[in-house]
Amino acid sequence: MRWSTLAEKTHQYLIRSALVRQEDRLLLAVSGGLDSVVLLHVFLELQPAWKWDLLVGHIDHGLRPGADEEESRFCEALAKQHGLTYLEEKLFLNDPGEKREYENESTQNPSPESLARNARYRIFTRWAREYSCDAVVTAHHANDQAETLLYRMLTGAGLNGLSGIPAARGVFRRPLIRVLRSELASYAEENSIVFYEDRSNEDTAYARNKIRHRVVPSLKKMGYNDLERMLARSAAALDEASEAIGFAAREQMEKLLVTDGPVLKLRIPAFNLLPAMIRKEILRTLYREKLNSTRHISGEQLDEILDLIARGECGKKTACSDHTLTIGRKYVQWEKEECQKIYREAVCADKTLIGFPGGEMRIELAPIPASLVPDDAHTAYFSEEMVNKTVIVRSWEPADRMTLFGKGGRKKVSDILKDEKVSAPDKKDFPVLETEGQIIWIPGVKRSGLFVVKKKDTRLVSINYNDGSTHD
Numbered sequence: 001m002r003w004s005t006l007a008e009k010t011h012q013y014l015i016r017s018a019l020v021r022q023e024d025r026l027l028l029a030v031s032g033g034l035d036s037v038v039l040l041h042v043f044l045e046l047q048p049a050w051k052w053d054l055l056v057g058h059i060d061h062g063l064r065p066g067a068d069e070e071e072s073r074f075c076e077a078l079a080k081q082h083g084l085t086y087l088e089e090k091l092f093l094n095d096p097g098e099k100r101e102y103e104n105e106s107t108q109n110p111s112p113e114s115l116a117r118n119a120r121y122r123i124f125t126r127w128a129r130e131y132s133c134d135a136v137v138t139a140h141h142a143n144d145q146a147e148t149l150l151y152r153m154l155t156g157a158g159l160n161g162l163s164g165i166p167a168a169r170g171v172f173r174r175p176l177i178r179v180l181r182s183e184l185a186s187y188a189e190e191n192s193i194v195f196y197e198d199r200s201n202e203d204t205a206y207a208r209n210k211i212r213h214r215v216v217p218s219l220k221k222m223g224y225n226d227l228e229r230m231l232a233r234s235a236a237a238l239d240e241a242s243e244a245i246g247f248a249a250r251e252q253m254e255k256l257l258v259t260d261g262p263v264l265k266l267r268i269p270a271f272n273l274l275p276a277m278i279r280k281e282i283l284r285t286l287y288r289e290k291l292n293s294t295r296h297i298s299g300e301q302l303d304e305i306l307d308l309i310a311r312g313e314c315g316k317k318t319a320c321s322d323h324t325l326t327i328g329r330k331y332v333q334w335e336k337e338e339c340q341k342i343y344r345e346a347v348c349a350d351k352t353l354i355g356f357p358g359g360e361m362r363i364e365l366a367p368i369p370a371s372l373v374p375d376d377a378h379t380a381y382f383s384e385e386m387v388n389k390t391v392i393v394r395s396w397e398p399a400d401r402m403t404l405f406g407k408g409g410r411k412k413v414s415d416i417l418k419d420e421k422v423s424a425p426d427k428k429d430f431p432v433l434e435t436e437g438q439i440i441w442i443p444g445v446k447r448s449g450l451f452v453v454k455k456k457d458t459r460l461v462s463i464n465y466n467d468g469s470t471h472d
Helices: 007-019 034-050 067-081 096-103 112-130 142-154 181-189 207-221 227-256 268-272 276-290 301-313 413-419
Strands: 025-029 053-060 085-090 136-137 258-260 263-267 317-318 323-327 329-336 343-347 353-355 359-367 379-383 390-395 402-403 410-412 430-433 438-442 459-466
Touching: 007 181, 025 034, 025 112, 034 053, 034 181, 053 067, 053 112, 067 085, 112 136, 142 181, 142 207, 142 227, 207 227, 227 258, 227 268, 227 276, 258 276, 263 268, 263 276, 268 276, 268 301, 268 329, 276 301, 301 323, 343 353, 353 390, 402 413, 402 438, 410 413, 413 438
Parallel strands: 025 053, 025 136, 053 085
Antiparallel strands: 258 263, 263 329, 317 323, 323 329, 343 390, 353 359, 359 459, 379 459, 390 430, 402 410, 430 438
16 A cells, blocks of 8 residues: 555654654554644554554643543544544643642743643653553644744743754654644645644634744745744754753763762862853753752753852852752762652562562452451552552652542542641652552552452452551
8 A cells, every 4th residue: 555645754754763663652642633633644554564553642631621522532532443542631730739730840930831731741751651652652743843943032042942842852752843734734635634623723822823823924924935944954953962062061070070978069160161051051961860850940040050150159058949059169069869769560469579769569369358457557458350460669740649449539649648647758759559550559548449359359469568667
């Protein structure tokens, strides 16, 4: 069978860029709009040759009552039509509590768009891990690249921001990044593809929509007819420059850093001799990779830190991104937070031990006891339906929710830990037990309403959590 022009173009780009491999398990991010629906159809065209295992993921942001539900139904029907596994999660980003969960990953004044984007990336990353996907594939295209570059120029972005949307970052892949929106529209028309029209894309109250519907057309009227391709080319060049600076910065950082137990030190004299752009990139990398910071550091904050280090005010302290730095005569130093994220997988079977930083869980198959209420909160009983299922012990995440035992409904894990008076230090990386994408137990705190012991069970799964305290 002969491929469409767009499928052939995508096929060739995938070969050149090595974004994905044959027989990969790919999670397609599908919103229901033109871009993502065309992406789905193109990958269905290529699937027999590449032998992919395709899944469809959709997120209802809860920002447009009625319209969001329609999109969700459309995406679910689309996945089922093609026999693909469908994943969906509903958010409530208008809820102040849930909104706060994503604000720390944005700039200091996050927009609704950036909050929704943070939520999407976090959830798709979690799904990729839970369903053993090799990559998450999104439908970003050349017009998105151009609009992003213009937006970031107007908001004063640095070199990293001006490098645009990368074809690959982490688990995410963007195979249409060099394809124009007009090519996607032509493909949909030629193949009579139905997609969901998102009316919010026309709302010029959003900055990106203003760029799309006002700025870009105005620039084209001025004679810049090939605007999208030219801006995409500029973004690619800036991306190459950013990569080179990142390489040089990491190389210099390793030479300048000294680790002294929980203290991280940076040699001041040699640091101050480097170009400002290299110094800024060293600080970004240090906070991200050495201090495990997840908070955004603005250009203004970086300038303040550079100025503080250059002045060399011995003993001066300042806080940035939840870490305090202290200026010394020869070194600037940070106290490293000893924080180990937990993630362990195992198959639920008799006499299974799962060890992880800070504790362990023991799984045993046991006869049904006289009382189904365990002797202590560090033990939980589950139905024998759990046998042979994959269980995951991991650190809880801000977006996590759990179905409550005996009450129904779902509640945020963060709220459960707060209600149960779990202290802030203990709460930071508290473990949860998960199976089939659902949290079933917060050890020592609460269990879910899933996998309860049933009358037909002849035995049960007993799981004991040992955190090193004296409860045993």
